[in-house]
Amino acid sequence: MxxxxxxxxxxxxxxxxxxxxxxxxxxxxxxxxxxxxxxxxxxxxxxxxxxxxxxxxxxxxxxxxxxxxxxxxxxxxxxxxxxxxxxxxxxxTTNTTHFFREPRHFEILAAKVIPDILRRKGRGRVAVWSAGCSTGEEPYTLAMVLSECAEINPELSFSILATDISTQVLTLAKRAVYAEDRIEGIPEALKRKYLLRSKDRSRRLVRMGPELRSKVNFQRLNFMREFDFREDLDIIFCRNVVIYFDRGTQEELFKRFCGKLIPGGYLFIGHSESLTGMDLPLVQVAPTVYRRT
The missing domain is CATH 1.10.155.10 (Chemotaxis receptor methyltransferase CheR, N-terminal domain)
Known part of the structure; x- marks a missing residue:
């Protein structure tokens, strides 16, 4: 031609x-x-x-x-x-993300981590941090999974802190509006339960429901600055973020994370990341899942 x-x-x-x-x-x-x-x-x-x-x-x-x-x-x-x-x-900054990314993590969260925390804490709120939350897919996935856990365990309540350094992606995350092709990873039952579709179906947009949005608090945070949260954390998700840092910075950051985790709290990292050789108060309980000693 x-x-x-x-x-x-x-x-x-x-x-x-x-x-x-x-x-x-x-x-x-x-x-x-x-x-x-x-x-x-x-x-x-x-x-x-x-x-x-x-x-x-x-x-x-x-x-x-x-x-x-x-x-x-x-x-x-x-x-x-x-x-x-x-x-x-x-x-x-790079902001690649999607709903239910690395789905095995969410299975472990629901089947093992939450039951273990509830056994130790009894009643009480579980504090979760999504570190490097990008446009919100990870914290909203966490909100869906934990909401399902709370239906089975009425004693469970939870809050999610979601942080990122980029003001641009945080603005999008707070809006909680996504194109339909971005939600393909969400199970159909959860879509029907937690997502709102646009009244104008030709726009092919959805929004996270108000009950999910109320569970997530978005804040801007630079890992290179001190972070002083008001409470210690039960669970930290920091996945596919530190791969952009050198090894020394990674170890220093994970030490600071450990300082914010309660004893017995859990850290989830990305499958492309490793803690091998780092001097950290953590024990591995599953691939890329660790518990604070």
Missing amino acids: GIKDDDGDARRRAVEACSTTPKMSEADFRRFSQFITAELGIKLPPAKKTMLEARLQKRLRALGLGSHREYCEFLFSPQGMEQELAQLIDVV
Whole structure:
């Protein structure tokens, strides 16, 4: 099949646009990389230079800046630190998530973890932290699973703290509105029970019901800063978050998590993560599931 002349013109324009895209110097990349690691804990090795360069294009256009050097100077000014830091965080963070991700974790939570906590605590509220909650799929999944547990165990009550460093994803999480193709991982019975469909069916949107939304408290949190919660936690879900940190930062962060877990509390990590070789007061009870000693 031949290529039409107008298609060729479009391709030439795209190539010309790419050729005029400002490039980031090695010095500017090192400055960005060092700052992002210090501020967010996220590693940016030299192989990530092209990715960062591409992701910052939108910010350069929005601010009317012609180079990464100009953006760098603005970012590190007092005005930039106040106005642009949150935008940079949204640019460099990755927010891949979906409902019932790594489903075995939720099976263990319902079948083993909650019964064990209730045996030890008796009545009382179970405090859960979704650390790195992204657009809300994980905490709302937790809310559904724990709500089902509470129907079987009337003595169970719970609250969920959900945190992320990105203000952009937290705004979406609080809205709790999702396209229908985003909820495919939710069992049909739970969809009917906990989700509200848009009155305009052509929009193909759903929203988490008010009983779920009332169980989740969203807050912005930077892991590199001190976090001082008002109460200790029974369960922490921190999955597929620390893979972006270096090993030393990972261990330090998990030590701080352990300091917030009650004795006998549980930590869930992602299946791509490992605590091997870390000096932590944890015992493994299932793959990527640990209990505080």
